[in-house]
Amino acid sequence: MKLLRPEIDTDPIQEKFAQARRELSAAIIERDEEIDLALTALIANEHLLLVGPPGCGKSLLLDSLLSWTGGTKFSILLTKFTVPEECFGPVSLSALKEDRYVRVTTGKLPEADYVFTDEVFKASSAILNTLLRILNERVYDAGDGITRKVPLKLCVGASNEWPSSETGKELSALFDRFTLRRAVSLIRSQAGRQKLLWTRNHAPKFTTTISPEEVEKARRAAASLPWSNEAKAALEAILRELAKEGVQPGDRRQFKTVGVVQAFAYLCGADEVQPEHLEVAQNCLWDDPTEQPQKVAQVIAKIANPTGMRVTQLLLETEQVISSCDVRNLTDAAKAAAKLSEIDKQLAGLRGNGRLDQARTYLKEQLRKLKLASIEAI
Numbered sequence: 001m002k003l004l005r006p007e008i009d010t011d012p013i014q015e016k017f018a019q020a021r022r023e024l025s026a027a028i029i030e031r032d033e034e035i036d037l038a039l040t041a042l043i044a045n046e047h048l049l050l051v052g053p054p055g056c057g058k059s060l061l062l063d064s065l066l067s068w069t070g071g072t073k074f075s076i077l078l079t080k081f082t083v084p085e086e087c088f089g090p091v092s093l094s095a096l097k098e099d100r101y102v103r104v105t106t107g108k109l110p111e112a113d114y115v116f117t118d119e120v121f122k123a124s125s126a127i128l129n130t131l132l133r134i135l136n137e138r139v140y141d142a143g144d145g146i147t148r149k150v151p152l153k154l155c156v157g158a159s160n161e162w163p164s165s166e167t168g169k170e171l172s173a174l175f176d177r178f179t180l181r182r183a184v185s186l187i188r189s190q191a192g193r194q195k196l197l198w199t200r201n202h203a204p205k206f207t208t209t210i211s212p213e214e215v216e217k218a219r220r221a222a223a224s225l226p227w228s229n230e231a232k233a234a235l236e237a238i239l240r241e242l243a244k245e246g247v248q249p250g251d252r253r254q255f256k257t258v259g260v261v262q263a264f265a266y267l268c269g270a271d272e273v274q275p276e277h278l279e280v281a282q283n284c285l286w287d288d289p290t291e292q293p294q295k296v297a298q299v300i301a302k303i304a305n306p307t308g309m310r311v312t313q314l315l316l317e318t319e320q321v322i323s324s325c326d327v328r329n330l331t332d333a334a335k336a337a338a339k340l341s342e343i344d345k346q347l348a349g350l351r352g353n354g355r356l357d358q359a360r361t362y363l364k365e366q367l368r369k370l371k372l373a374s375i376e377a378i
């Protein structure tokens with residue numbers, strides 16, 4: 001008799017994303033949230049901006065993401081001296097001879113599936129206007145008056161600072177084109193710092209690649225994920241609460257957030273959007289980078305209480321306990337061990353999330369080290 005096995009319905013593209021997520025996370029230190037965001041941006045086809053101090057791994061992550069994707073890519077480090085030719089291609093000399101002004105875009109931004117703009121806010125006005133149109137409407141006019149669709153799926157941008165509130169209209173508009181925006185901080189944990197120092201190559205080793213066609217399939221699958229009633233209610237409640245606190249992201253931003261959350265749910269392997277997945281919305285639902293991101297994170301944590309945010313918070317507390325403990329002082333070490341055990345209990349009470357198991361392993365390791373160090377100190 002043939003044994004009946006339950007059909008396990010795995011989407012091979014979703015599995016590829018999960019694999020890339022693991023491989024990126026194994027190589028790049030303390031960037032799990034940024035990795036999730038980069039993969040979500042890719043699935044949602046929404047542009048991503050990372051802002052952080054020099055050398056915090058922004059380029060490492062964004063270059064790694066683009067090295068995983070197939071398709072045509074274009075990267076540029078923008079300065080105020082960068083000329084439009086470098087982004088959009090030179091003006092065709094043969095066309096000029098016939099009194100036509102048209103750019104040859106071969107190998108340049110208008111022909112790329114994926115674009116990395118480093119120091120994006122340094123772009124001059126001459127570049128900004130065209131860039132804005134490409135990012136938003138995904139069309140380009142090479143000079144001949146014909147507006148053509150560009151293949152662009154994703155633009156990732158990096159910068160050392162947020163544009164200031166006094167920046168001109170163009171820069172504010174550019175800032176708004178990035179649906180996903182996140183501040184990146186330096187490595188916090190001691191274990192992370194050791195890995196940074198003593199691993200000489202931090203580039204991830206991918207065992208797969210992903211073609212633009214597969215990304216498109218992922219985008220469609222994510223866009224058709226249904227929302228649970230709880231998740232819908234939570235998003236609406238979050239927006240109401242934010243409005244009360246004076247945070248009112250524009251209608252386009254709110255609308256796009258829905259797609260971003262679906263993309264994140266797809267990345268998490270879900271077949272329905274749950275309140276849990278609203279975690280990612282902390283990177284979309286604000287306009288002013290000075291105070292609003294924190295407010296948004298608090299409101300989302302309060303209303304949707306996503307596991308991922310709890311894990312991040314508990315890991316931060318873990319680092320604080322470790323860094324403020326003197327292991328040679330036995331009372332101090334015992335207190336720290338008790339606090340770590342308490343954090344572990346809280347982690348154990350959370351529902352499954354990709355980062356949860358990793359966090360618990362890390363915490364147990366820290367507890368073991370702490371005990372060993374205090375035994376040695378006796």
Ligand SMILES: Nc1ncnc2c1ncn2[C@@H]1O[C@H](COP(=O)(O)OP(=O)(O)OP(=O)(O)O)[C@@H](O)[C@H]1O
Pocket residue numbers: 027028029030031052053054055056057058059060061158159160187196202
């Ligand atoms: N979180 C991290 N994980 C692994 N390696 C890191 C990390 N942060 C920095 N590094 C190491 O530092 C190098 C420099 O980082 P990277 O060039 O990505 O910084 P950046 O944020 O792009 O800086 P800049 O703003 O100057 O462009 C990386 O190639 C890597 O070796």
Ligand SMILES: [Mg+2]
Pocket residue numbers: 058059060118158
């Ligand atoms: Mg860089």
